[in-house]
Amino acid sequence: MTSLAHQFEQYGAWRTGVLQSLAEFQSWLQQYDLYDATADDRVQRIQNVLKSDRLKVAFIAEFSRGKSELINAIFFADYGRRILPSSAGRTTMCPTELRYDEAEAPSIRLLPIETRLQEASTADFMEPGAAGSSHWTTVPLDPSSPEGMLAAFQHVVETTRVTPSVAESLGLYHENDPDAAWSVDADGMV
Incomplete structure (x- = not known):
């Protein structure tokens, strides 16, 4: 089974290959005097999309979910x-x-x-x-x-240790939360 990390690498290689093919196509168009302002605009837009494309993977869940x-x-x-x-x-x-x-x-x-x-x-x-x-x-x-x-x-x-009021303003503490008691230490800090 192919790992996800390897598939990310394959995606990057694919993107590089498309950019190389686009450059070859651009050269071919120029060689046969078919390259005009419209073609240049399209090539530039495709290159910009491929060069700026970034694959982002987000892992979002409540705490202690793995x-x-x-x-x-x-x-x-x-x-x-x-x-x-x-x-x-x-x-x-x-x-x-x-x-x-x-x-x-x-x-x-x-x-x-x-x-x-x-x-x-x-x-x-x-x-x-x-x-x-x-x-x-x-x-x-x-x-x-x-x-x-x-x-x-x-x-x-x-x-970072902060007062309960600062922790509350950060959205990380509420005195009525049943788990709040364990988060306050002997110095009264969260």
Whole structure:
């Protein structure tokens, strides 16, 4: 059975092949004086779509539903151990991107929890070049080093201690929630 990661690689190779075929077709049109402004416009639009096309896979569910385990199984099974931290409870409370782009070094991008206090959606923070994109913390990944991968992914489970009122404003605490009692420590922090 072909792994999902391998299928992603095949998709990238297909896209590269289409771009190469388009360039060959463009040359053929030029060779036979069939290349005009309309053809150029169409070729440019197709190239722009293929070059900017990015495959994004989102894993969204309530906490403790196995998202991290699924990601480990799909993307990191070849390491022979868990790379993405997973444990019972709320492991990842912030948007986290595992990034691979041929034009960039592999990395993890983490959106700090404090951004929940802003009048912006996660999509606003994802826009390239937007003011929100500067809020992300980027952690480089070295896929050739399992130990380096483990160390980098520890950033995913870092925690911040805040007062119950701040936790409530972040949408992570409500005193009437039956699970709220366990989240307040001896210092009164969540």
